[in-house]
């Protein structure tokens with residue numbers, strides 16, 4: 193036996209050498225794989241760290257608590273409480289007076305102007321205007337309100353503006369720094385969660401700008417895209433897969449669907465511009481048009497996902513149904529489509545996630561507008577989340593950079609959530625039996 | 626492989642081996658002549674241009690079990706699918722010739738394959754219960770054919786079918802559980818119950834035991850023995866011992882030809898054709 197083993201050709205030195213070589217080769221391959229994974233993870237980590245690093249501060253915002261006197265002589269000299277008059281009144285003066293009385297030493301015009309610029313000029317005035325307009329009884333009273341600081345003060349306190357830089361090179365003056373420090377010390381200037389970022393539409397002032405308008409625009413566009421592409425895509429896929437005859441025409445259609453999936457998205461934007469806007473005369477910048485364009489773009493993804501989900505259903509199940517006397521249509525709709533549902537759903541969600549991140553086609557149909565109102569219908573002008581990011585990324589100020597990153601974080605979180613739901617549904621539905 | 630399995634079953638005392646079966650049959654009274662269920666006249670099946678069956682002529686009796694045997698690829702499954710027109714569902718498959726069921730051509734224009742399949746049930750090689758509850762598996766056929774008007778009727782059909790398939794006692798407390806959670810043998814009996822539920826006249830079985838262990842196989846054969854009292858059964862099997870045990874008639878196929886068709890007893894004791902003899906003695910196949 194042992195003599196036999198020694199003479200085996202798998203025990204010779206050459207054989208052992210070959211084995212060592214094979215092992216070395218396999219190890220090299222494994223290290224290359226690990227290296228690839230590490231590189232990918234490092235890049236991804238870098239992206240996330242830099243985004244979160246620049247973006248997280250946008251979720252917080254500095255606010256100043258001041259006491260304003262809503263004197264009747266300023267707001268409503270005639271005492272009529274006329275809504276129009278209340279809206280037109282000079283609220284800027286109200287805010288200014290509140291600040292001047294907080295720092296009575298400031299008397300020169302330049303000093304007063306730069307004091308006023310520590311708060312968000314339009315943010316504070318609009319806030320008071322809204323309060324008075326909604327409750328005219330406030331006129332003549334003294335109220336304490338919390339208003340956003342200007343973006344420069346906010347950035348200063350967040351440490352994004354260098355206090356040690358020469359005064360003419362920084363956006364806040366020495367005087368302003370002094371006031372701000374005093375207000376911080378007195379507890380009137382505080383850091384709060386930036387709700388406004390999630391509840392407001394776009395604005396010219398970064399401290400007032402939010403993503404709500406863009407989010408609503410995106411939701412509307414996605415809703416339209418979903419209602420267009422899922423029924424049409426699933427219907428087309430079921431028909432092509434189960435009922436269509438196999439001939440040159442269906443082959444041609446099939447090839448074109450696959451090609452369509454590879455068409456750059458901006459082409460769909462051009463199509464939307466030419467057909468929906470110019471031919472059908474639908475309004476520009478409307479989520480309806482954006483949604484239709486995104487829906488068309490997602491259609492091939494959904495058709496392909498649905499067909500492969502249908503194909504993955506075991507033919508033995510269908511044979512079982514047919515052998516009981518089910519018609520082909522019954523077998524398809526009672527068994528095949530329900531069993532493919534999780535795949536169809538996953539494909540649809542992934543298609544929708546793709547559509548959510550799409551920017552180029554929306555630029556083509558004008559969803560790139562500066563819209564300061566949250567849209568209330570799909571026919572109103574709106575922006576979309578990725579387009580909002582694109583718009584903000586154009587501005588150089590630190591306050592905008594911070595908000596751009598924050599909006600990207602929100603977009604990524606939504607995308608990750610959608611994909612997680614897709615994965616959850618797939619595992620959930622598939623394991624049901 | 627065939628021999629090994631036969632011996633195994635024989636040795637653990639589950640079922641008599643093929644030799645024992647043949648001895649028993651030799652002493653059994655000759656089968657009485659019965660009515661004909663199917664008459665096949667020059668049946669040919671083509672896959673694209675390839676002819677898989679070459680003009681089969683064969684009468685299937687109304688009662689009892691008819692076994693189809695032969696080496697793999699000889700066309701047994703193809704022939705079985707002729708009887709419920711399942712070949713219609715295979716793209717490129719084409720059937721020529723005449724198959725009469727109770728004297729009526731099942732390939733004529735006025736026969737709807739969907740209704741034919743309700744009369745001719747089928748059990749496949751791999752158990753294929755629907756990924757639904759045990760109850761819904763059995764209830765599916767009656768539902769699509771509208772056989773039960775009330776829930777109560779449906780419950781009765783489900784129970785009766787499961788009883789007849791010998792599965793009721795094992796599953797009666799878990800009808801709501803998935804059919805795919807049963808063991809292989811139970812799944813195969815569930816599929817039989819599912820077929821029985823639509824009250825077919827004929828049950829086609831394509832190697833129903835090939836995915837089962839010997840004990841489940843024995844149970845299935847027992848069931849087939851009971852079912853033959855009520856249904857005309859055609860069974861494809863690669864186990865000659867099984868054919869010998871369960872069938873009264875046996876047809877031997879070879880390369881698309883029906884070589885020999887006779888009483889099972891005759892085929893196994895006194896085959897006329899050399900090819901049949903070679904196959905059943907294990908020299909080919």
Ligand SMILES: Nc1ncnc2c1ncn2[C@@H]1O[C@H](COP(=O)(O)OP(=O)(O)O)[C@@H](O)[C@H]1O
Nearest residue numbers: 672677695696697698699700701702703704715
């Ligand atoms: N769907 C099909 N398409 C093309 N050829 C087929 C198909 N099914 C079976 N065949 C061919 O027909 C012949 C008979 O097959 P089959 O009836 O499955 O044999 P068996 O069941 O006896 O093993 C084989 O040559 C097989 O290759």
Ligand SMILES: [Mg+2]
Nearest residue numbers: 701702703831
């Ligand atoms: Mg077969």
